[in-house]
Amino acid sequence: MNGIETLHQWMQESERVVFFGGAGVSTESGIPDFRSTDGLYNQQYDYPPEQILSHTFFMRWPEEFFRFYRDKMLAPSAKPNKAHRALAKLEEQGKLTAVITQNIDGLHQMAGSKKVLELHGSVHRNYCMRCHKFHSMEEILHSEGVPRCSCGGIIKPDVVLYEEGLDQQVLQESVDQIRRADMLIIGGTSLTVYPAAGLLDYYTGNRLVLINKTATARDGLANLVINESIGKALEGFL
Structure with missing residues (x-):
């Protein structure tokens, strides 16, 4: 057998x-996965993906974080x-x-x-860091720069x-x-x-x-x- x-x-x-x-x-x-030969960790960016996807990087350089996040972490057409x-x-x-x-x-x-x-966590859940209002993946995808809530707070993915x-x-x-x-x-x-x-x-x-x-x-x-x-x-x- x-x-x-x-x-x-x-x-x-x-x-x-x-x-x-x-x-x-x-x-x-x-x-794409992260660790295979053609995964994210083996591609070239200004910063290593592990660094970009860290809490410190997100807090310090949110615009750079979201540029990478939209480009590499969101796959709206995946089935x-x-x-x-x-x-x-x-x-x-x-x-x-x-x-x-x-x-x-x-x-x-x-x-x-x-x-x-x-x-x-999930890319489909995103919350304002100030008022905790929920935001969808589509809002993050179609925003520019650092996504912000109507209250002015930064929206953070629940990942x-x-x-x-x-x-x-x-x-x-x-x-x-x-x-x-x-x-x-x-x-x-x-x-x-x-x-x-x-x-x-x-x-x-x-x-x-x-x-x-x-x-x-x-x-x-x-x-x-x-x-x-x-x-x-x-x-x-x-």
Whole structure:
């Protein structure tokens, strides 16, 4: 039995499946990841992306931050791919209890997933730093320079920048979901970014599945490793 057949069998036998995904889930929708050879971290800018996407940089040079953010972090034309749609279907069937994602693109919700825990926030939520009024992604996209609220405050995307902590409520709920899971599928992540990568340590079951095109640092802990794209591995559930 090959890896994908085993995945299907385990899915049938499991009752509480949790999916934890990274950038590789969205690359098939045309959203570049950060760490691949042609990812954002290997492109040339006046400043490294890690620096631009830091809290300090945002506060000090907001105009430069938003120039990069609009250009590289927003993908308004991106659509859910096979992986997003398969996960939404599994949730609809009562198999999948939660999607935990490091992505900020909102594609899981667009595909129909209801229980999505966004560790790093979402580009679809933006708030005025002064009056906390909500603003849409479209407002940010079509603004110029530093986007400002009608009250005059700067609008900040609800995404976790470098130097900022994760939302503790989202993190705790993610931990709870993983603890209760009888099957944990991790896909499209190199498992190198903490604290997110440490979440799999809370899984105590014996159906840990790692799906990634290349090897990850935690392959040795997995009960099943599938070196394939997420879309290819999950398309059989559509």
